[in-house]
Amino acid sequence: MVGYCLLVLGADWFAKSQFGTTIDGDWFLLWMASGTEELREFWALYWKGICGTLAAVALAWAIAIVAIWRWPKWAVGAIAAGVVVLALGGPARIAGFKPVYFAWDTFLRFGEYRHLASVVGAERKTERPPLRESGRNRLVILGESLTSRRMGVYGYPKDTTPELARLIAEGRLELKPERRATNQYTARALMDMMLDDEHTQVWRERADGYRVVLVSAQDRWERYCGIEQLLFDACDERVYIRQDGKNVYDEELVPAVKKAMEGHSPCVVYVHMMGSHFLPGDRVPEAFRAAKGSKAVGFDDYDWSVLYTDHVVSQLVRLDPSAEIYFTSDHGESVNAGRWRDPSDEAMWYVPEIASGYARAE
Numbered sequence: 001m002v003g004y005c006l007l008v009l010g011a012d013w014f015a016k017s018q019f020g021t022t023i024d025g026d027w028f029l030l031w032m033a034s035g036t037e038e039l040r041e042f043w044a045l046y047w048k049g050i051c052g053t054l055a056a057v058a059l060a061w062a063i064a065i066v067a068i069w070r071w072p073k074w075a076v077g078a079i080a081a082g083v084v085v086l087a088l089g090g091p092a093r094i095a096g097f098k099p100v101y102f103a104w105d106t107f108l109r110f111g112e113y114r115h116l117a118s119v120v121g122a123e124r125k126t127e128r129p130p131l132r133e134s135g136r137n138r139l140v141i142l143g144e145s146l147t148s149r150r151m152g153v154y155g156y157p158k159d160t161t162p163e164l165a166r167l168i169a170e171g172r173l174e175l176k177p178e179r180r181a182t183n184q185y186t187a188r189a190l191m192d193m194m195l196d197d198e199h200t201q202v203w204r205e206r207a208d209g210y211r212v213v214l215v216s217a218q219d220r221w222e223r224y225c226g227i228e229q230l231l232f233d234a235c236d237e238r239v240y241i242r243q244d245g246k247n248v249y250d251e252e253l254v255p256a257v258k259k260a261m262e263g264h265s266p267c268v269v270y271v272h273m274m275g276s277h278f279l280p281g282d283r284v285p286e287a288f289r290a291a292k293g294s295k296a297v298g299f300d301d302y303d304w305s306v307l308y309t310d311h312v313v314s315q316l317v318r319l320d321p322s323a324e325i326y327f328t329s330d331h332g333e334s335v336n337a338g339r340w341r342d343p344s345d346e347a348m349w350y351v352p353e354i355a356s357g358y359a360r361a362e
């Protein structure tokens with residue numbers, strides 16, 4: 001346990017000296033983001049996670065100590081071999097643990113957290129102008145773990161995006177060059193997209209007179225949820241269709257977005273999908289597989305999740321024929337590299353950018 005603490009302290013020191021950042025700021029952000037009720041709800045989850053991690057680490061250390069005590073030569077040899085493999089970058093999966101990337105991404109960018117919190121603090125104190133009376137609605141669709149490298153419209157040989165292709169052919173949507181994501185983790189990639197030096201994107205739209213609504217299929221209490229909560233702090237309403245841990249499919253976003261669009265217009269509706277999130281096979285309903293089976297010959301689980309995203313996004317786009325559209329993803333995916341991903345895989349970074357008449361509020 002002492003070794004583990006020293007490891008954390010060492011990584012923290014390294015991250016701070018290299019990147020000016022220290023350990024993550026969940027508590028800080030959550031305190032900023034939440035009401036007392038929400039904080040209480042998160043508290044139990046947070047401690048369950050922390051205690052689970054500590055127990056696993058204690059167990060790993062106990063096994064290592066027993067092994068070193070019982071079979072010292074073998075154990076020390078195995079540890080030394082492990083260190084060498086890690087230092088050399090290892091095979092593809094272990095490459096996700098390359099020390100610099102790990103330190104940078106795990107021991108977060110605390111300065112940016114502090115910036116987010118101070119921006120939102122100032123926005124809360126600023127009076128917002130009244131809602132506009134006219135203008136086009138705007139739909140911002142944030143895909144999840146969707147790499148453009150697996151999308152038919154970006155040249156993938158399998159037809160994973162027939163509906164988007166049709167909307168592009170009809171002139172409803174414009175296919176832009178693929179975009180490079182800035183981070184492989186959802187909340188931090190969103191922070192790069194939706195926070196600038198002075199304001200959150202939602203605040204700018206709200207200040208511009210739009211009613212702004214978030215409709216999310218993601219967990220409200222994911223780790224780093226404080227970031228998401230603060231990025232969408234200026235929303236008039238936030239709707240989470242996935243509650244009490246129950247699994248929902250992205251198609252349930254469609255009626256929720258339709259309802260959100262029925263309020264005061266013009267509005268901006270942010271849609272946060274579950275998309276192709278890790279274990280992409282779980283994101284696709286059986287009924288959809290049964291209906292599309294003949295068109296999806298040779299599709300793996302990831303291809304299926306892209307086909308399903310194509311189906312949901314096209315329905316969202318058709319909800320309001322005059323709405324401005326912006327569709328992208330937080331980051332891509334190193335398909336089949338497992339839970340820990342492979343940052344050296346280009347598919348991890350390249351995401352779609354498909355739009356219609358959309359311009360960011362300045």
Ligand SMILES: [Zn+2]
Pocket residue numbers: 144145184185186187330331
């Ligand atoms: Zn993500």
